[in-house]
Amino acid sequence: MPHTMSSFVATLLDSGIATADTVRGCTPAEVAEVRADQRVEWLPAQYEEFLLTAGRQAGDLLRGTDFFYPTVLGLADDGRELLDENDAADLLPEGAVVVGMHQGYELYWLAPSGELSWYKEGATTVHRTWPSLLDFLVDQAEAQAVARGGAT
Template sequence: MQKPERLKERLLRAELCSPDELKGCSQKQLREIEKCARAPLPADYLEALSLIGCHAGDFMGDLDFFYPAMLALTDRTRELLAESISLPEDSFVFADRYGEQILFFRLSEKQKGAIFKWSAEEPEQFSKVFNSFGEFLEEELTAHEMQAGD
């Protein structure tokens, strides 16, 4: 996982946001998010939210990812997927890209921290796509940095 200082540096250097556009979640908001999840969330996810959980300029602007929108994502996803597949009970949805791609954690100890994806292209299955939030964040950052360099 990117340390918050390094993450901030990369976001600013790629001009994905200005310093005043970076808004992290407060400790109270982080507790509210974990309460919503009904289980402890991965430490690297919470660490990132402490820096970018409320807003990060253009970074991940194509996702429902930020607080407070993320609080409703799991319930909304359960309704959305009800006709094709059941979201596992231990799921916490943390990102939704236009209802076409959904990313979630499975919070059971066996799966803790791994990220799974549901896609409208393959609506009857879930795929494990990352071993950690840090891997996901690195991929998102790299993609945005490459676009900024074009």
């Protein structure tokens, strides 16, 4: 398993999910914009590393999901609204960073502990968790590689 975002990107390249020209990171100013949008003093280190390494695009990874800059801007408010509408606002811990939303009904966030949670509309519990953002990304890349008929 990759231990850094750079080694994760190498995995994406090896699997064909991305090519060198389809992996684009954010600038430090764009990372600062994400941090301000989330209204937090800091972003989890692994998320900041992700943004700087592949925060604008990571090939075909998570296609159709708002997970990349600039579509992540505004997700903190959208995510809270989704959870409020489903009587699940208590699921989002204080200081969490909303990192993704799929089609307006699935939400992904990083807790201050670094754990990534996945929520699906209509539920009052978290659908699934991963120990870290990197674990989630690796899991998603492996599932996508299998769906494409390959392996990571």
